[in-house]
Amino acid sequence: MQYGPAVRRRKLGAELRVLRTRSALTSIEAADRVGWHQSKVSRIETGASGVKPADVRKLLDAYGVDDTELRELLLALAGSEDGGGRHNWWHAYRGVLPPTYRDFISLESQAGGMRTLETSVVPGLLQIPEYARAVTRAAVEGLEDDKIDALVEVRLARQEVLRGSPPMRLSAVLDEGVLRREVGGPEIMTRQLVHLVEAARLPQVRLQVLPFTAGAHIGVTGPFVIFSFRSTSDLDVVVLDHLTSSLYLERKEDLKAYVEAFNALQIHALSPEDSLDYIAGLATGA
Structure with missing residues:
Protein backbone atom coordinates (compact mmCIF):
# COMPACT_ATOMS: atom_id res chain seq x y z
CA MET A 1 0.00 0.00 0.00
CA ALA A 78 7.15 10.99 -14.90
CA GLY A 79 5.45 14.36 -14.49
CA SER A 80 5.76 15.64 -18.05
CA GLU A 81 4.35 19.10 -18.60
CA ASP A 82 3.32 18.29 -22.14
CA GLY A 83 2.51 14.58 -21.79
CA GLY A 84 3.33 14.14 -25.44
CA GLY A 85 1.13 17.09 -26.39
CA ARG A 86 -1.44 17.05 -23.59
CA HIS A 87 -1.05 19.94 -21.20
CA ASN A 88 -1.51 19.00 -17.56
CA TRP A 89 -4.26 21.57 -17.02
CA TRP A 90 -4.63 20.83 -13.30
CA HIS A 91 -1.24 22.46 -12.58
CA ALA A 92 -3.05 25.80 -12.74
CA TYR A 93 -4.99 24.75 -9.62
CA ARG A 94 -2.02 23.73 -7.47
CA GLY A 95 -3.02 26.27 -4.84
CA VAL A 96 -6.29 24.50 -4.05
CA LEU A 97 -5.59 20.88 -4.99
CA PRO A 98 -3.92 18.60 -2.42
CA PRO A 99 -1.07 16.46 -3.86
CA THR A 100 -3.08 13.23 -3.62
CA TYR A 101 -5.90 14.77 -5.67
CA ARG A 102 -3.40 15.90 -8.31
CA ASP A 103 -2.06 12.36 -8.45
CA PHE A 104 -5.58 11.03 -8.90
CA ILE A 105 -6.32 13.44 -11.75
CA SER A 106 -3.00 12.60 -13.40
CA LEU A 107 -3.84 8.88 -13.44
CA GLU A 108 -7.43 9.55 -14.51
CA SER A 109 -6.33 11.71 -17.44
CA GLN A 110 -4.20 8.88 -18.86
CA ALA A 111 -6.38 5.88 -17.99
CA GLY A 112 -8.26 4.01 -20.69
CA GLY A 113 -10.82 2.63 -18.27
CA MET A 114 -12.24 3.35 -14.84
CA ARG A 115 -14.34 1.03 -12.69
CA THR A 116 -15.84 2.60 -9.60
CA LEU A 117 -18.11 1.71 -6.73
CA GLU A 118 -19.82 4.74 -5.19
CA THR A 119 -21.73 4.45 -1.92
CA SER A 120 -22.43 8.09 -1.02
CA VAL A 121 -22.29 10.50 -3.94
CA VAL A 122 -22.51 10.52 -7.74
CA PRO A 123 -19.10 9.88 -9.37
CA GLY A 124 -17.24 13.13 -10.08
CA LEU A 125 -17.16 12.43 -13.81
CA LEU A 126 -20.98 12.41 -13.88
CA GLN A 127 -21.78 15.36 -11.60
CA ILE A 128 -23.58 18.51 -12.76
CA PRO A 129 -22.09 21.85 -11.59
CA GLU A 130 -24.72 22.53 -8.92
CA TYR A 131 -24.38 19.04 -7.44
CA ALA A 132 -20.58 19.31 -7.51
CA ARG A 133 -20.78 22.64 -5.67
CA ALA A 134 -23.06 21.21 -2.97
CA VAL A 135 -20.80 18.19 -2.45
CA THR A 136 -17.67 20.35 -2.29
CA ARG A 137 -19.22 22.78 0.19
CA ALA A 138 -20.30 19.91 2.44
CA ALA A 139 -16.99 18.05 2.21
CA VAL A 140 -14.79 21.05 3.02
CA GLU A 141 -16.57 23.26 5.53
CA GLY A 142 -15.56 26.91 5.78
CA LEU A 143 -13.90 27.03 2.35
CA GLU A 144 -13.99 30.43 0.64
CA ASP A 145 -16.32 30.81 -2.34
CA ASP A 146 -13.47 31.39 -4.81
CA LYS A 147 -11.78 28.14 -3.78
CA ILE A 148 -15.07 26.28 -4.06
CA ASP A 149 -15.46 27.75 -7.55
CA ALA A 150 -11.98 26.50 -8.46
CA LEU A 151 -12.66 22.98 -7.16
CA VAL A 152 -15.92 22.83 -9.10
CA GLU A 153 -14.07 23.96 -12.24
CA VAL A 154 -11.60 21.12 -11.70
CA ARG A 155 -14.43 18.61 -11.25
CA LEU A 156 -16.03 19.68 -14.54
CA ALA A 157 -12.72 19.81 -16.41
CA ARG A 158 -12.02 16.23 -15.36
CA GLN A 159 -15.12 15.14 -17.27
CA GLU A 160 -13.36 15.82 -20.57
CA VAL A 161 -11.86 12.31 -20.35
CA LEU A 162 -15.30 10.98 -21.32
CA ARG A 163 -15.23 13.07 -24.49
CA GLY A 164 -11.66 12.37 -25.54
CA SER A 165 -10.50 10.48 -28.60
CA PRO A 166 -10.73 7.72 -27.65
CA PRO A 167 -12.90 8.40 -24.61
CA MET A 168 -12.33 6.74 -21.26
CA ARG A 169 -14.55 3.74 -20.62
CA LEU A 170 -16.43 4.33 -17.36
CA SER A 171 -18.16 1.50 -15.53
CA ALA A 172 -19.88 2.61 -12.33
CA VAL A 173 -21.90 0.76 -9.71
CA LEU A 174 -23.96 3.14 -7.58
CA ASP A 175 -25.44 2.11 -4.27
CA GLU A 176 -29.11 3.10 -4.13
CA GLY A 177 -28.25 5.51 -1.34
CA VAL A 178 -26.37 7.66 -3.87
CA LEU A 179 -29.62 8.25 -5.74
CA ARG A 180 -31.78 8.68 -2.64
CA ARG A 181 -29.49 11.16 -0.86
CA GLU A 182 -30.83 14.63 -1.64
CA VAL A 183 -27.71 16.68 -2.34
CA GLY A 184 -28.29 20.40 -2.90
CA GLY A 185 -32.07 20.17 -2.56
CA PRO A 186 -34.82 18.46 -4.58
CA GLU A 187 -34.48 20.59 -7.73
CA ILE A 188 -30.73 20.06 -8.06
CA MET A 189 -31.08 16.37 -7.27
CA THR A 190 -33.72 15.93 -9.98
CA ARG A 191 -31.47 17.58 -12.56
CA GLN A 192 -28.60 15.37 -11.44
CA LEU A 193 -30.71 12.23 -11.90
CA VAL A 194 -31.76 13.37 -15.37
CA HIS A 195 -28.10 13.93 -16.22
CA LEU A 196 -27.27 10.40 -15.04
CA VAL A 197 -29.87 9.00 -17.40
CA GLU A 198 -28.36 10.96 -20.29
CA ALA A 199 -24.84 9.87 -19.38
CA ALA A 200 -25.89 6.22 -19.07
CA ARG A 201 -26.90 6.27 -22.73
CA LEU A 202 -23.35 7.08 -23.86
CA PRO A 203 -21.61 4.05 -25.37
CA GLN A 204 -18.52 4.59 -23.18
CA VAL A 205 -20.54 4.64 -19.94
CA ARG A 206 -21.96 1.61 -18.15
CA LEU A 207 -24.06 2.52 -15.12
CA GLN A 208 -25.63 0.05 -12.70
CA VAL A 209 -27.64 0.55 -9.52
CA LEU A 210 -27.09 -1.67 -6.50
CA PRO A 211 -30.50 -1.66 -4.78
CA PHE A 212 -31.07 -1.78 -1.04
CA THR A 213 -32.74 -5.15 -1.59
CA ALA A 214 -29.32 -6.60 -2.48
CA GLY A 215 -28.67 -6.52 1.27
CA ALA A 216 -25.14 -6.63 2.67
CA HIS A 217 -22.55 -6.84 -0.07
CA ILE A 218 -18.79 -6.73 -0.57
CA GLY A 219 -18.92 -2.99 -1.21
CA VAL A 220 -20.17 -2.06 2.28
CA THR A 221 -16.55 -1.49 3.33
CA GLY A 222 -16.44 1.64 1.18
CA PRO A 223 -16.05 3.09 -2.32
CA PHE A 224 -13.10 2.39 -4.56
CA VAL A 225 -11.77 3.13 -8.05
CA ILE A 226 -9.84 0.84 -10.40
CA PHE A 227 -7.85 2.57 -13.13
CA SER A 228 -6.78 0.52 -16.15
CA PHE A 229 -4.50 1.60 -18.99
CA ARG A 230 -4.71 0.77 -22.68
CA SER A 231 -1.00 0.27 -23.27
CA THR A 232 -0.22 -2.05 -20.37
CA SER A 233 -2.09 -3.70 -17.50
CA ASP A 234 1.07 -3.50 -15.38
CA LEU A 235 0.18 0.11 -14.56
CA ASP A 236 -3.36 -0.66 -13.31
CA VAL A 237 -4.04 0.62 -9.79
CA VAL A 238 -6.78 0.71 -7.13
CA VAL A 239 -7.52 3.98 -5.34
CA LEU A 240 -9.16 4.20 -1.93
CA ASP A 241 -10.29 7.65 -0.79
CA HIS A 242 -10.15 8.77 2.83
CA LEU A 243 -11.11 12.06 4.43
CA THR A 244 -7.66 13.65 4.18
CA SER A 245 -5.79 11.43 1.73
CA SER A 246 -5.96 8.66 -0.86
CA LEU A 247 -4.26 5.28 -0.80
CA TYR A 248 -3.08 3.47 -3.93
CA LEU A 249 -2.95 -0.33 -4.10
CA GLU A 250 -0.62 -1.70 -6.74
CA ARG A 251 0.07 -5.32 -5.81
CA LYS A 252 -1.32 -7.86 -8.28
CA GLU A 253 -3.17 -9.68 -5.49
CA ASP A 254 -4.87 -6.41 -4.43
CA LEU A 255 -5.86 -5.63 -8.01
CA LYS A 256 -7.23 -9.15 -8.47
CA ALA A 257 -9.27 -8.91 -5.26
CA TYR A 258 -10.85 -5.58 -6.20
CA VAL A 259 -11.56 -6.61 -9.79
CA GLU A 260 -13.30 -9.73 -8.51
CA ALA A 261 -15.23 -7.64 -5.99
CA PHE A 262 -16.36 -5.24 -8.70
CA ASN A 263 -17.44 -8.11 -10.94
CA ALA A 264 -19.49 -9.54 -8.07
CA LEU A 265 -21.13 -6.17 -7.45
CA GLN A 266 -22.12 -5.96 -11.12
CA ILE A 267 -23.81 -9.35 -10.86
CA HIS A 268 -25.86 -8.28 -7.81
CA ALA A 269 -26.72 -4.86 -9.29
CA LEU A 270 -29.58 -4.11 -11.66
CA SER A 271 -28.77 -4.48 -15.34
CA PRO A 272 -27.71 -1.29 -17.16
CA GLU A 273 -31.14 -1.16 -18.85
CA ASP A 274 -33.08 -1.65 -15.62
CA SER A 275 -30.79 0.79 -13.84
CA LEU A 276 -31.51 3.46 -16.45
CA ASP A 277 -35.27 2.92 -16.04
CA TYR A 278 -34.91 3.02 -12.25
CA ILE A 279 -33.00 6.31 -12.24
CA ALA A 280 -35.45 7.82 -14.76
CA GLY A 281 -38.31 6.81 -12.46
CA LEU A 282 -36.71 8.56 -9.51
CA ALA A 283 -36.15 11.67 -11.60
CA THR A 284 -39.80 11.88 -12.62
CA GLY A 285 -41.17 10.76 -9.26
CA ALA A 286 -42.75 7.72 -10.87
Whole structure:
Protein backbone atom coordinates (compact mmCIF):
# COMPACT_ATOMS: atom_id res chain seq x y z
CA MET A 1 0.00 0.00 0.00
CA GLN A 2 1.49 3.31 -1.08
CA TYR A 3 0.64 6.92 -1.67
CA GLY A 4 0.32 8.21 -5.23
CA PRO A 5 3.84 9.50 -5.97
CA ALA A 6 5.49 6.30 -4.68
CA VAL A 7 3.15 4.16 -6.77
CA ARG A 8 3.88 6.22 -9.88
CA ARG A 9 7.65 5.85 -9.40
CA ARG A 10 7.45 2.12 -8.78
CA LYS A 11 5.13 1.44 -11.70
CA LEU A 12 7.09 3.64 -14.06
CA GLY A 13 10.34 1.98 -13.03
CA ALA A 14 8.88 -1.51 -13.41
CA GLU A 15 7.59 -0.71 -16.90
CA LEU A 16 10.93 0.76 -17.95
CA ARG A 17 12.63 -2.41 -16.71
CA VAL A 18 10.26 -4.52 -18.83
CA LEU A 19 10.96 -2.39 -21.89
CA ARG A 20 14.72 -2.65 -21.32
CA THR A 21 14.48 -6.43 -21.04
CA ARG A 22 12.45 -6.61 -24.27
CA SER A 23 15.15 -4.64 -26.03
CA ALA A 24 17.68 -7.30 -24.87
CA LEU A 25 19.79 -4.76 -23.00
CA THR A 26 21.36 -5.16 -19.58
CA SER A 27 21.18 -2.23 -17.18
CA ILE A 28 24.87 -1.58 -17.83
CA GLU A 29 24.33 -1.53 -21.61
CA ALA A 30 21.30 0.77 -21.22
CA ALA A 31 23.31 3.14 -19.06
CA ASP A 32 26.11 3.20 -21.62
CA ARG A 33 23.66 4.09 -24.40
CA VAL A 34 22.37 7.16 -22.58
CA GLY A 35 25.65 8.14 -20.95
CA TRP A 36 24.76 7.37 -17.33
CA HIS A 37 26.15 5.23 -14.55
CA GLN A 38 24.42 1.87 -14.17
CA SER A 39 23.29 2.78 -10.64
CA LYS A 40 21.04 5.52 -12.02
CA VAL A 41 19.19 3.03 -14.22
CA SER A 42 18.80 0.70 -11.24
CA ARG A 43 17.44 3.45 -8.98
CA ILE A 44 14.89 4.43 -11.63
CA GLU A 45 13.78 0.85 -12.22
CA THR A 46 13.29 0.13 -8.52
CA GLY A 47 11.45 3.40 -7.92
CA ALA A 48 14.10 4.44 -5.42
CA SER A 49 14.41 7.84 -7.09
CA GLY A 50 12.30 10.03 -9.30
CA VAL A 51 12.99 10.51 -12.98
CA LYS A 52 12.64 13.53 -15.22
CA PRO A 53 10.57 13.33 -18.42
CA ALA A 54 13.69 14.10 -20.46
CA ASP A 55 15.41 11.05 -18.96
CA VAL A 56 12.39 8.86 -19.70
CA ARG A 57 12.56 10.00 -23.33
CA LYS A 58 16.23 9.02 -23.48
CA LEU A 59 15.48 5.54 -22.17
CA LEU A 60 12.49 5.03 -24.45
CA ASP A 61 14.59 6.07 -27.44
CA ALA A 62 17.38 3.74 -26.35
CA TYR A 63 14.89 0.87 -26.08
CA GLY A 64 13.36 1.62 -29.47
CA VAL A 65 9.89 2.32 -28.07
CA ASP A 66 7.80 4.06 -30.74
CA ASP A 67 4.32 3.32 -29.37
CA THR A 68 2.98 6.89 -29.07
CA GLU A 69 0.30 6.08 -26.52
CA LEU A 70 2.71 4.19 -24.28
CA ARG A 71 5.26 7.01 -24.50
CA GLU A 72 2.59 9.57 -23.53
CA LEU A 73 1.53 7.48 -20.55
CA LEU A 74 5.05 6.96 -19.22
CA LEU A 75 5.92 10.63 -19.71
CA ALA A 76 2.78 11.59 -17.79
CA LEU A 77 3.76 9.28 -14.93
CA ALA A 78 7.15 10.99 -14.90
CA GLY A 79 5.45 14.36 -14.49
CA SER A 80 5.76 15.64 -18.05
CA GLU A 81 4.35 19.10 -18.60
CA ASP A 82 3.32 18.29 -22.14
CA GLY A 83 2.51 14.58 -21.79
CA GLY A 84 3.33 14.14 -25.44
CA GLY A 85 1.13 17.09 -26.39
CA ARG A 86 -1.44 17.05 -23.59
CA HIS A 87 -1.05 19.94 -21.20
CA ASN A 88 -1.51 19.00 -17.56
CA TRP A 89 -4.26 21.57 -17.02
CA TRP A 90 -4.63 20.83 -13.30
CA HIS A 91 -1.24 22.46 -12.58
CA ALA A 92 -3.05 25.80 -12.74
CA TYR A 93 -4.99 24.75 -9.62
CA ARG A 94 -2.02 23.73 -7.47
CA GLY A 95 -3.02 26.27 -4.84
CA VAL A 96 -6.29 24.50 -4.05
CA LEU A 97 -5.59 20.88 -4.99
CA PRO A 98 -3.92 18.60 -2.42
CA PRO A 99 -1.07 16.46 -3.86
CA THR A 100 -3.08 13.23 -3.62
CA TYR A 101 -5.90 14.77 -5.67
CA ARG A 102 -3.40 15.90 -8.31
CA ASP A 103 -2.06 12.36 -8.45
CA PHE A 104 -5.58 11.03 -8.90
CA ILE A 105 -6.32 13.44 -11.75
CA SER A 106 -3.00 12.60 -13.40
CA LEU A 107 -3.84 8.88 -13.44
CA GLU A 108 -7.43 9.55 -14.51
CA SER A 109 -6.33 11.71 -17.44
CA GLN A 110 -4.20 8.88 -18.86
CA ALA A 111 -6.38 5.88 -17.99
CA GLY A 112 -8.26 4.01 -20.69
CA GLY A 113 -10.82 2.63 -18.27
CA MET A 114 -12.24 3.35 -14.84
CA ARG A 115 -14.34 1.03 -12.69
CA THR A 116 -15.84 2.60 -9.60
CA LEU A 117 -18.11 1.71 -6.73
CA GLU A 118 -19.82 4.74 -5.19
CA THR A 119 -21.73 4.45 -1.92
CA SER A 120 -22.43 8.09 -1.02
CA VAL A 121 -22.29 10.50 -3.94
CA VAL A 122 -22.51 10.52 -7.74
CA PRO A 123 -19.10 9.88 -9.37
CA GLY A 124 -17.24 13.13 -10.08
CA LEU A 125 -17.16 12.43 -13.81
CA LEU A 126 -20.98 12.41 -13.88
CA GLN A 127 -21.78 15.36 -11.60
CA ILE A 128 -23.58 18.51 -12.76
CA PRO A 129 -22.09 21.85 -11.59
CA GLU A 130 -24.72 22.53 -8.92
CA TYR A 131 -24.38 19.04 -7.44
CA ALA A 132 -20.58 19.31 -7.51
CA ARG A 133 -20.78 22.64 -5.67
CA ALA A 134 -23.06 21.21 -2.97
CA VAL A 135 -20.80 18.19 -2.45
CA THR A 136 -17.67 20.35 -2.29
CA ARG A 137 -19.22 22.78 0.19
CA ALA A 138 -20.30 19.91 2.44
CA ALA A 139 -16.99 18.05 2.21
CA VAL A 140 -14.79 21.05 3.02
CA GLU A 141 -16.57 23.26 5.53
CA GLY A 142 -15.56 26.91 5.78
CA LEU A 143 -13.90 27.03 2.35
CA GLU A 144 -13.99 30.43 0.64
CA ASP A 145 -16.32 30.81 -2.34
CA ASP A 146 -13.47 31.39 -4.81
CA LYS A 147 -11.78 28.14 -3.78
CA ILE A 148 -15.07 26.28 -4.06
CA ASP A 149 -15.46 27.75 -7.55
CA ALA A 150 -11.98 26.50 -8.46
CA LEU A 151 -12.66 22.98 -7.16
CA VAL A 152 -15.92 22.83 -9.10
CA GLU A 153 -14.07 23.96 -12.24
CA VAL A 154 -11.60 21.12 -11.70
CA ARG A 155 -14.43 18.61 -11.25
CA LEU A 156 -16.03 19.68 -14.54
CA ALA A 157 -12.72 19.81 -16.41
CA ARG A 158 -12.02 16.23 -15.36
CA GLN A 159 -15.12 15.14 -17.27
CA GLU A 160 -13.36 15.82 -20.57
CA VAL A 161 -11.86 12.31 -20.35
CA LEU A 162 -15.30 10.98 -21.32
CA ARG A 163 -15.23 13.07 -24.49
CA GLY A 164 -11.66 12.37 -25.54
CA SER A 165 -10.50 10.48 -28.60
CA PRO A 166 -10.73 7.72 -27.65
CA PRO A 167 -12.90 8.40 -24.61
CA MET A 168 -12.33 6.74 -21.26
CA ARG A 169 -14.55 3.74 -20.62
CA LEU A 170 -16.43 4.33 -17.36
CA SER A 171 -18.16 1.50 -15.53
CA ALA A 172 -19.88 2.61 -12.33
CA VAL A 173 -21.90 0.76 -9.71
CA LEU A 174 -23.96 3.14 -7.58
CA ASP A 175 -25.44 2.11 -4.27
CA GLU A 176 -29.11 3.10 -4.13
CA GLY A 177 -28.25 5.51 -1.34
CA VAL A 178 -26.37 7.66 -3.87
CA LEU A 179 -29.62 8.25 -5.74
CA ARG A 180 -31.78 8.68 -2.64
CA ARG A 181 -29.49 11.16 -0.86
CA GLU A 182 -30.83 14.63 -1.64
CA VAL A 183 -27.71 16.68 -2.34
CA GLY A 184 -28.29 20.40 -2.90
CA GLY A 185 -32.07 20.17 -2.56
CA PRO A 186 -34.82 18.46 -4.58
CA GLU A 187 -34.48 20.59 -7.73
CA ILE A 188 -30.73 20.06 -8.06
CA MET A 189 -31.08 16.37 -7.27
CA THR A 190 -33.72 15.93 -9.98
CA ARG A 191 -31.47 17.58 -12.56
CA GLN A 192 -28.60 15.37 -11.44
CA LEU A 193 -30.71 12.23 -11.90
CA VAL A 194 -31.76 13.37 -15.37
CA HIS A 195 -28.10 13.93 -16.22
CA LEU A 196 -27.27 10.40 -15.04
CA VAL A 197 -29.87 9.00 -17.40
CA GLU A 198 -28.36 10.96 -20.29
CA ALA A 199 -24.84 9.87 -19.38
CA ALA A 200 -25.89 6.22 -19.07
CA ARG A 201 -26.90 6.27 -22.73
CA LEU A 202 -23.35 7.08 -23.86
CA PRO A 203 -21.61 4.05 -25.37
CA GLN A 204 -18.52 4.59 -23.18
CA VAL A 205 -20.54 4.64 -19.94
CA ARG A 206 -21.96 1.61 -18.15
CA LEU A 207 -24.06 2.52 -15.12
CA GLN A 208 -25.63 0.05 -12.70
CA VAL A 209 -27.64 0.55 -9.52
CA LEU A 210 -27.09 -1.67 -6.50
CA PRO A 211 -30.50 -1.66 -4.78
CA PHE A 212 -31.07 -1.78 -1.04
CA THR A 213 -32.74 -5.15 -1.59
CA ALA A 214 -29.32 -6.60 -2.48
CA GLY A 215 -28.67 -6.52 1.27
CA ALA A 216 -25.14 -6.63 2.67
CA HIS A 217 -22.55 -6.84 -0.07
CA ILE A 218 -18.79 -6.73 -0.57
CA GLY A 219 -18.92 -2.99 -1.21
CA VAL A 220 -20.17 -2.06 2.28
CA THR A 221 -16.55 -1.49 3.33
CA GLY A 222 -16.44 1.64 1.18
CA PRO A 223 -16.05 3.09 -2.32
CA PHE A 224 -13.10 2.39 -4.56
CA VAL A 225 -11.77 3.13 -8.05
CA ILE A 226 -9.84 0.84 -10.40
CA PHE A 227 -7.85 2.57 -13.13
CA SER A 228 -6.78 0.52 -16.15
CA PHE A 229 -4.50 1.60 -18.99
CA ARG A 230 -4.71 0.77 -22.68
CA SER A 231 -1.00 0.27 -23.27
CA THR A 232 -0.22 -2.05 -20.37
CA SER A 233 -2.09 -3.70 -17.50
CA ASP A 234 1.07 -3.50 -15.38
CA LEU A 235 0.18 0.11 -14.56
CA ASP A 236 -3.36 -0.66 -13.31
CA VAL A 237 -4.04 0.62 -9.79
CA VAL A 238 -6.78 0.71 -7.13
CA VAL A 239 -7.52 3.98 -5.34
CA LEU A 240 -9.16 4.20 -1.93
CA ASP A 241 -10.29 7.65 -0.79
CA HIS A 242 -10.15 8.77 2.83
CA LEU A 243 -11.11 12.06 4.43
CA THR A 244 -7.66 13.65 4.18
CA SER A 245 -5.79 11.43 1.73
CA SER A 246 -5.96 8.66 -0.86
CA LEU A 247 -4.26 5.28 -0.80
CA TYR A 248 -3.08 3.47 -3.93
CA LEU A 249 -2.95 -0.33 -4.10
CA GLU A 250 -0.62 -1.70 -6.74
CA ARG A 251 0.07 -5.32 -5.81
CA LYS A 252 -1.32 -7.86 -8.28
CA GLU A 253 -3.17 -9.68 -5.49
CA ASP A 254 -4.87 -6.41 -4.43
CA LEU A 255 -5.86 -5.63 -8.01
CA LYS A 256 -7.23 -9.15 -8.47
CA ALA A 257 -9.27 -8.91 -5.26
CA TYR A 258 -10.85 -5.58 -6.20
CA VAL A 259 -11.56 -6.61 -9.79
CA GLU A 260 -13.30 -9.73 -8.51
CA ALA A 261 -15.23 -7.64 -5.99
CA PHE A 262 -16.36 -5.24 -8.70
CA ASN A 263 -17.44 -8.11 -10.94
CA ALA A 264 -19.49 -9.54 -8.07
CA LEU A 265 -21.13 -6.17 -7.45
CA GLN A 266 -22.12 -5.96 -11.12
CA ILE A 267 -23.81 -9.35 -10.86
CA HIS A 268 -25.86 -8.28 -7.81
CA ALA A 269 -26.72 -4.86 -9.29
CA LEU A 270 -29.58 -4.11 -11.66
CA SER A 271 -28.77 -4.48 -15.34
CA PRO A 272 -27.71 -1.29 -17.16
CA GLU A 273 -31.14 -1.16 -18.85
CA ASP A 274 -33.08 -1.65 -15.62
CA SER A 275 -30.79 0.79 -13.84
CA LEU A 276 -31.51 3.46 -16.45
CA ASP A 277 -35.27 2.92 -16.04
CA TYR A 278 -34.91 3.02 -12.25
CA ILE A 279 -33.00 6.31 -12.24
CA ALA A 280 -35.45 7.82 -14.76
CA GLY A 281 -38.31 6.81 -12.46
CA LEU A 282 -36.71 8.56 -9.51
CA ALA A 283 -36.15 11.67 -11.60
CA THR A 284 -39.80 11.88 -12.62
CA GLY A 285 -41.17 10.76 -9.26
CA ALA A 286 -42.75 7.72 -10.87
